[in-house]
Amino acid sequence: MSISNPVRWVRPSVRNLHAYVPGEQPKERKLVKLNTNENPYPPSPKVLSAVAKAVDGRLRLYPNPLCQPLREKLAALHGCSPDHILVGNGSDEVLALLIRAFAEPQASLQSGANPSTSRVQYFWPSYSLYPVLTDIHGAVRHPVPLPADFSIPNAAALRRIGWDTKAAISLVTTPNAPSGRGYSTAELESLCQRQRGILVLDEAYVDFAQENAMELALRHPHVLVSRTFSKAYSLCFQRVGYVVGHPELIAALAKLKDSYNVNGLGQVAAEATLADLAYYQKNFRRVCATRQRVDAALTADGFRVLPSQTNFLLVEPPGHPAEEWHARLRKRGFLVRWFSGPEVRHYLRISIGTDPEMDAFLAAVRKEL
Numbered sequence: 001m002s003i004s005n006p007v008r009w010v011r012p013s014v015r016n017l018h019a020y021v022p023g024e025q026p027k028e029r030k031l032v033k034l035n036t037n038e039n040p041y042p043p044s045p046k047v048l049s050a051v052a053k054a055v056d057g058r059l060r061l062y063p064n065p066l067c068q069p070l071r072e073k074l075a076a077l078h079g080c081s082p083d084h085i086l087v088g089n090g091s092d093e094v095l096a097l098l099i100r101a102f103a104e105p106q107a108s109l110q111s112g113a114n115p116s117t118s119r120v121q122y123f124w125p126s127y128s129l130y131p132v133l134t135d136i137h138g139a140v141r142h143p144v145p146l147p148a149d150f151s152i153p154n155a156a157a158l159r160r161i162g163w164d165t166k167a168a169i170s171l172v173t174t175p176n177a178p179s180g181r182g183y184s185t186a187e188l189e190s191l192c193q194r195q196r197g198i199l200v201l202d203e204a205y206v207d208f209a210q211e212n213a214m215e216l217a218l219r220h221p222h223v224l225v226s227r228t229f230s231k232a233y234s235l236c237f238q239r240v241g242y243v244v245g246h247p248e249l250i251a252a253l254a255k256l257k258d259s260y261n262v263n264g265l266g267q268v269a270a271e272a273t274l275a276d277l278a279y280y281q282k283n284f285r286r287v288c289a290t291r292q293r294v295d296a297a298l299t300a301d302g303f304r305v306l307p308s309q310t311n312f313l314l315v316e317p318p319g320h321p322a323e324e325w326h327a328r329l330r331k332r333g334f335l336v337r338w339f340s341g342p343e344v345r346h347y348l349r350i351s352i353g354t355d356p357e358m359d360a361f362l363a364a365v366r367k368e369l
């Protein structure tokens with residue numbers, strides 16, 4: 001490294017960090033975006049007008065630091081009190097706070113300390129942000145491989161593949177991403193019951209699933225459930241997510257967050273969303289119906305389609321390698337997600353768009369068969 005290279009001032013752990021790679025937000029507006037699991041339907045008209053009405057001289061004021069009105073509405077929805085809830089700048093911020101609150105950085109471990117106290121444990125493959133957040137905090141990644149069908153193994157099998165019941169924090173994406181596989185509340189509860197450290201259920205896609213496990217966060221003091229307004233509630237742009245758990249844990253997270261972590265328009269949009277849930281429930285049903293139809297069509301075209309309880313499908317394409325399918329579909333105007341990791345490189349992840357978008361997508365697929 002040259003003496004004049006400014007990068008020498010950057011901490012080695014930051015210099016060597018592999019940052020999270022977000023899905024592409026293309027400049028060509030004509031590309032159909034089926035790559036980041038955004039909702040194809042716009043927010044409710046009531047949400048758009050609530051945001052528009054809030055844009056005035058009030059923008060000079062700081063927003064509510066604890067999102068108090070939003071937490072009260074969320075508490076009513078989930079049957080708990082507002083002190084069970086922390087709202088974040090997207091659930092990504094919530095995940096970062098959870099790791100900072102519960103995992104000890106490796107460098108501050110006393111000699112002879114239990115290594116589990118530094119472990120951030122997660123199934124793999126799952127959300128690719130978890131290892132990045134772990135590295136940023138200086139904690140220790142503890143990925144545990146999922147079997148080929150992405151099911152959660154039973155207790156004995158988990159022990160065999162290195163699952164640590166004492167890991168400081170374990171993150172479970174449920175339904176799983178990128179596979180789309182759903183997990184039953186019963187199997188998640190038995191995982192919770194054996195766990196001695198913190199267990200986080202990341203329910204980013206749960207509105208498209210058959211079951212949710214919110215009750216576990218209200219019944220077990222070491223279990224937290226994180227949710228987001230991004231995917232199911234068409235609000236990626238506004239960055240609002242939250243976590244539900246024991247008030248003592250929520251209070252600890254609140255100490256770590258930025259004072260004004262959730263912007264005011266995001267709070268307004270999220271509150272208006274909760275006042276119009278019927279609009280969104282109709283969208284969940286539409287997305288799930290389209291998903292079923294696309295699943296059947298791709299299966300008939302020779303794709304192996306994994307069962308999904310989310311707003312995307314993980315598929316193994318026939319003929320060309322998945323990476324080449326990704327490039328060919330892009331040329332035809334459709335952006336899907338391809339991951340280079342060895343466990344998932346044979347697959348494409350396809351977000352569910354509107355019916356006309358998916359019809360055009362299926363027609364493009366057939367031209368490449």
Ligand SMILES: *Cc1c(COP(=O)(O)O)cnc(C)c1O
Nearest residue numbers: 090091092127177204228230241
């Ligand atoms: C999209 C996603 C999130 C993050 O959502 P935010 O937009 O930050 O609220 C969290 N977890 C999983 C598994 C996701 O796919």
